[in-house]
Amino acid sequence: MLNLGSYFPITDPTLIFLVVLLIILLAPIIMGKLRIPHIIGMVLAGVLVGKDGLNILVRDDSFELFGRVGLYYIMFLAALEMNMESVKRNSRRLAVFGLLTFSIPLVMTYIIGISVLHYASAAALLLGCIMASNTLVSYPIVSRYGLQKEQSVSLSVGATMIALTLALIFVAAIVVGHTPGAGSLGFWLWFVMKILLYCALLIWLVPRLTRWFLRRYSDAIMQFIFVMVVLFLCAALSDLVGLEGIFGAFFAGLILNRYIPQTSPLMNRIEFIGNALFIPYFLIGVGMLINVRLIFSGGSVLWAVFWFVLIGTLGKAVAAYAAGLGFRMTLMGANMMFGLTSAHAAGAIAMVMVGMKLTTPDGQPLVSDDMLNGIVIMILFTCIISSLVTEHAARHITLRNKELPAEDYKVDEKILIPVRYPEYANRLVNLALMMRDPKRNRGLVGLSVAYDDEHVRHNQEAGRKILEQVTKFAASTDVRMETQVRVAANIANGIMHAFKEFQCSEIVIGMHTHFSSSTKFWGQFHQSLFNGLTYQIIMARLMQPLSTLRRIVVCVPSRAEFEPGFYRWLSHLCRLAENLDCRMEMHGRPDTLQLIREYISNNFPNARVELVDMEHWNQLPDLAARINDDHIFVIVTARKGTVSYKTAMDRLPDEITRFFSGKNLMIIFPDQFGVDKTDKMTFAQSQHTEDKSAYSALGSWLHRKLRRFLVRNGRRHAS
DSSP states (O other), X not given: OOOGGGGOSBOOHHHHHHHHHHHHHHHHHHHHHHTOOHHHHHHHHHHHHSTTTTOOBOOOHHHHHHHHHHHHHHHHHHHHTSOHHHHXXXXXXXXXXXXXXXXXXXXXXXXXXXXXXXXXXXXXXXXXHHHHOOOOTTHHHHHHHTOTXXXXXXXXXXXXXXXXXXXXXXXXXXXXHTSTTTTSHHHHHHHHXXXXXXXXXXXXXXXXXXXXXXXXXXXXXXXXXXXHHHHHHHHHHHHHTTSOHHHHHHHHHHHHGXXXXXXXHHHHHHHHHIIIIIHHHHHHHHHXXXXXXXXXXXXXXXXXXXXXXXXXXHXXXXXXXXXXXXXXXXXXXXXXXXXHHSOOOHHHHHHHHHHTTOBOTTSOBSSOHHHHHHHHHHHHHHHHHHHHHHHHHHHHHHHHHTOOOOTTTTOOOOEEEEOOOXXXXXXXXXXXXXXXXXXXXXXXXXXXXXXXXXXXXXXXXXXXXXXXXXXXXXHTTTOOEEEEEEEESSHHHHHHHHHHHTTXXXXXXXXXXXXXXXXXXXXXXXHHHHHHOOSEEEEEEOSSOGXXXXXXXXXXXXXXXXXXXXXXXXXHHHHHHHHHTOEEEEEEOHHHHHHHHHHHHHHOTXXXXXXXXXXXXXXXXXXXXXXXXXXXXXXXXXXXXXXXXXXXXXXXXXXXXXXXXXXXXXXXXOOOSSOOTTTOOBTTBOSOOOSSOHHHHHHHHHHHHHXXXXXXXXXXXXX
16 A cells, blocks of 8 residues: 655755645635735744644755845835835924834733743843834725825835834844843943944945946846845844844845836846745744744744734734824724734744744743744734724725715726627627717727637637727727737736736726636636726626617616726716617615715716616515616726625626526626736735635535425424
């Protein structure tokens, strides 16, 4: 019988690297289903394959090498992603909040560490530094709501930089304090002098060197290598003067921040290399150090986890609400500051890894297994708490401000129409023609994306024929159309790249109807499309020519008026109704319908519109009886994490399949705030998102089993 245990743990470097790459590939998919933060997912994967887990891998020298690079990379990116402009504004308030959010958690943690957890003084101080720092894990939520300019957000971003910088200085002092002769006054004066000289040298040298190099050399690889040289030079000099290398990496990021724009190709390459290899390698290596058996043994580990989570959130909460009260901010503003500054992630892992190299005077490790395990679990809880609080605050600030989107938001109009099937292409172009604004006289863009496979030549030729067909159709209405045939390994990426190249404003695309290629409701790429772009996407299923439609029935979610794309889709539907000379019936909440009534009466007085109250989104299936074959049902939905999104929208695919099968259908994803995922990536958040969690799938499975059980028992009782 084959003994698989004899092959583990894996010691061959090639196989180790293969397993690590598989973890980097699969972890975001699995953790996305489980709704676990990306960083924690990598650490948990390391726990699983480590010696105290399934013992699949040996932690060889590659984890030491790549782990050190990843450790520096995390701190470097944390500094590069800081918004330095927000630091310059409100500098006094920012300094106050930064000191509060650093000192209060530090003092609270130190006292708890000494008196309750009975740690050594240095260990309690290190733990205090970890709790005093934070990572802006939930900042993407703020971007989705378009609240980057809110005062509470600007203060949180700047305070994060201050807290992290001070925490790293304290950690460096702890490291230096464990060197021989650290007790004398002269030693500490020389240490402070070395820090000042180190900072002054780098502030003078690095900017001059960077400007000279970037002006002289434009080669992409050379620029990337130069940045890496600066990073590791600063880290090496930091080690040389007695500071820890992570401080040098962080300081290098602060200095280079202004020379590497957030949306530049150089920034994209830096983030790509770090996110793809170095940072995941480091996080997996951290997980392999964790003794998972201690977690399940309970006792001291659970006690440490309880206090870590408590002081890790309470200290930040006290600082945020004290600052909010002192600055006379609203409760939701203070909530926002607490949410943004309460997550501990990459910086905490970096600092605890530094502490693992230190020992107490009696030879014991400064960071015990209990502390390491507790900090990892604390990171998981604080990331979840931070995301929930920030989401709640962002939603309420948006509704409190009652700032409706400007009618000229994203004013330009250029519609992209991806086409694939010749029998359907003209209908999509006709739909775009009827919704476009003739006053702007913008052309359309036709796109055909061919898979990069063995049939690529045939598919390219077929795409050209379809584009010739739709170009003639558009020309018959005196509308010019640009066309392009692209080759791509991923259809969604091909569409998004064409969208940017042509500087389009929205997409009109056919819904997935060929279930022979994919059994999923959204098909193979539609979900990636609306998750990857924040611009308007209209998906249409047209069972008959548009000219034969007699009525447009629209379902509008509550709070849709707060989305920036509100007026764009409303204008499109009004033009469609006018061009088709048919009635439009809009169902929604009274406050939303009132704004719709005002807008239509001012801008489309000839549109025949009937407004019908619909108190709850759960009433959507009830509209099925009102939809005839010559009607088109329009659903205005929202992307997750936006102000008009509601959990009932998760059931949309099932409800459409059950109640609206065979009907003319249009699903609109409006323009919404946020940075497109193809533009921006961050080590704190995975590029990959799963639309449906494992918990919802498990709940659906249990619901079906329970329903069958009840039906079976009912039949038995009836018989």
